[in-house]
Amino acid sequence: MFGFQPPQLSQEEIRELEDAAxxxxxxxxxxxxxxxxxxxxxxxxxxxxxxxxxPARQPPS
Known part of the structure; x- marks a missing residue:
C-alpha cells in the first residue's frame, strides 16, 4: 500500500530478538x-x- 515491503529478518536476528524479549x-x-x-x-x-x-506482628491475611 505504501510502496515497499519491510525486509525479511534472518533466523539469527529472530533468535536474538526472542532472547531479548x-x-x-x-x-x-x-x-x-x-x-x-x-x-x-x-x-x-x-x-x-x-x-x-x-517480628511478632503478622501481615493481614
Missing part, C-alpha cells in the same frame, strides 16, 4: 516477585511508630 519478561517477573515478598516488610517499617519492624 525472554530476558525482559524474566526480569519483569523476577522484579514483581521480589516486590511482592518485600511489601509486607516495608509496610511494617512504614507503619510502625519507631521505624523498627515488629
Amino acid at each position: 525472554n530476558f525482559t519478561i524474566k526480569s519483569f517477573a523476577g522484579a514483581a516477585v521480589a516486590l511482592y515478598f518485600c511489601t509486607s516488610f516495608v509496610m511494617s517499617l512504614v507503619s510502625s511508630p519507631n521505624g523498627v519492624a515488629d
Whole structure:
C-alpha cells in the first residue's frame, strides 16, 4: 500500500530478538516477585511508630 515491503529478518536476528524479549519478561517477573515478598516488610517499617519492624506482628491475611 505504501510502496515497499519491510525486509525479511534472518533466523539469527529472530533468535536474538526472542532472547531479548525472554530476558525482559524474566526480569519483569523476577522484579514483581521480589516486590511482592518485600511489601509486607516495608509496610511494617512504614507503619510502625519507631521505624523498627515488629517480628511478632503478622501481615493481614
